[in-house]
Amino acid sequence: MTMNDRINQILASLDELQVQHEQDIEDLRVRMLGKKGEVTKLFEDFRTILPEQKKEFGQKLNALKNTVQEKIDALHDSINEGEDAAVPSFDLTKPGDKMDLGGRHPISITREEIISIFKKFGYSVAEGPEIEDDWHVFGALNFPPEHPARDMQDTFFIEPDGPDPVLLRTHTSSVQVRTMEKMDLPVRVICPGRVFRNEAISARAHCIFHQVEGLYIDKNVSFADLKQAILLFAKEMFGEGTQIRMRPSYFPFTEPSAEVDVSCNICKGKGCNICKGTGWLEILGCGMVDPNVLEASGIDSKVYSGFAFGMGIERIAMLKWQVKDLRHYFENDVRFLKEFDTVI
Numbered sequence: 272m273t274m275n276d277r278i279n280q281i282l283a284s285l286d287e288l289q290v291q292h293e294q295d296i297e298d299l300r301v302r303m304l305g306k307k308g309e310v311t312k313l314f315e316d317f318r319t320i321l322p323e324q325k326k327e328f329g330q331k332l333n334a335l336k337n338t339v340q341e342k343i344d345a346l347h348d349s350i351n352e353g354e355d356a357a358v359p360s361f362d363l364t365k366p367g368d369k370m371d372l373g374g375r376h377p378i379s380i381t382r383e384e385i386i387s388i389f390k391k392f393g394y395s396v397a398e399g400p401e402i403e404d405d406w407h408v409f410g411a412l413n414f415p416p417e418h419p420a421r422d423m424q425d426t427f428f429i430e431p432d433g434p435d436p437v438l439l440r441t442h443t444s445s446v447q448v449r450t451m452e453k454m455d456l457p458v459r460v461i462c463p464g465r466v467f468r469n470e471a472i473s474a475r476a477h478c479i480f481h482q483v484e485g486l487y488i489d490k491n492v493s494f495a496d497l498k499q500a501i502l503l504f505a506k507e508m509f510g511e512g513t514q515i516r517m518r519p520s521y522f523p524f525t526e527p528s529a530e531v532d533v534s535c536n537i538c539k540g541k542g543c544n545i546c547k548g549t550g551w552l553e554i555l556g557c558g559m560v561d562p563n564v565l566e567a568s569g570i571d572s573k574v575y576s577g578f579a580f581g582m583g584i585e586r587i588a589m590l591k592w593q594v595k596d597l598r599h600y601f602e603n604d605v606r607f608l609k610e611f612d613t614v615i
């Protein structure tokens with residue numbers, strides 16, 4: 272076959288060409304312009320033709336190469352256009368999809384509410400580290416060396432050995448100690464934060480939870496002041512008609528100590544399944560700061576006295592919204608979280 276015939280044959284095959292996919296175009300490129308392609312071969316053969324034919328065929332071959340390249344480009348364009356046409360056209364006048372806004376977590380809502388109530392009473396907010404030492408969690412708070420809370424079974428230790436072991440704080444009472452160490456008296460603070468205990472997870476217990484600690488130290492602070500502060504808090508948190516009762520209790524860091532119940536806000540004290548028929552719900556522990564605790568932080572217990580209290584945020588939130596299982600707070604199931612969308 273003469274070179275002329277071969278050129279014409281290629282041109283004719285280009286006209287008849289049908290492609291559907293990008294791969295077909297790539298195959299064409301390789302077949303024509305690839306190392307062993309038909310056009311490439313013609314260029315190789317060109318070296319052997321007679322000198323007087325060179326000009327004519329040189330032009331023809333260059334034109335052929337351009338035509339093939341143009342054909343490939345045109346095929347690319349047509350396939351891409353086809354793709355564009357396949358995209359469904361949108362109705363730009365349609366209203367957009369509703370964006371779901373996140374809501375605040377019930378624990379955050381409750382924490383903020385507790386803080387804002389105590390701020391009204393003149394308390395400021397203090398924070399401390401979650402990784403603590405034995406002194407701030409236990410020692411300075413009058414826990415005896417053999418106290419069970421100092422056991423691996425109850426507390427997560429990071430460095431259990433040495434004179435002052437490092438651990439995850441088991442309560443926010445540690446921030447009391449840090450506050451007494453560094454703040455000028457009188458002090459009136461609340462300390463919200465996360466605490467950790469070596470507990471099996473169940474509907475009523477978790478190894479991570481949140482507390483708010485309160486501390487007030489001044490001259491002549493009395494148990495009556497404590498009772499008043501807690502009563503005012505309970506009324507703000509659970510409603511004006513709320514009553515409190517104090518039961519004698521024991522904590523190493525307070526003397527005397529009490530546990531506080533509020534009248535059940537569901538049955539208004541008549542007795543229901545939330546309050547287990549008693550009419551009362553326990554909300555916190557409190558007491559007068561033990562003189563040993565004041566002295567451990569360098570405060571003269573003959574001049575100053577104070578009260579402290581501590582409550583679990585999860586517990587307060589459970590009572591406020593009748594959440595029956597503590598695990599809901601950590602699972603972050605949106606169906607649960609959505610229930611709090613309208614709060615605040």
Ligand code: DAH
Nearest residue numbers: 442525556557558579580581
């Ligand atoms: N720290 C106690 C706990 O985690 C709660 C507590 C009780 C804090 C009595 C206090 C208090 O400040 O006076 O169970």
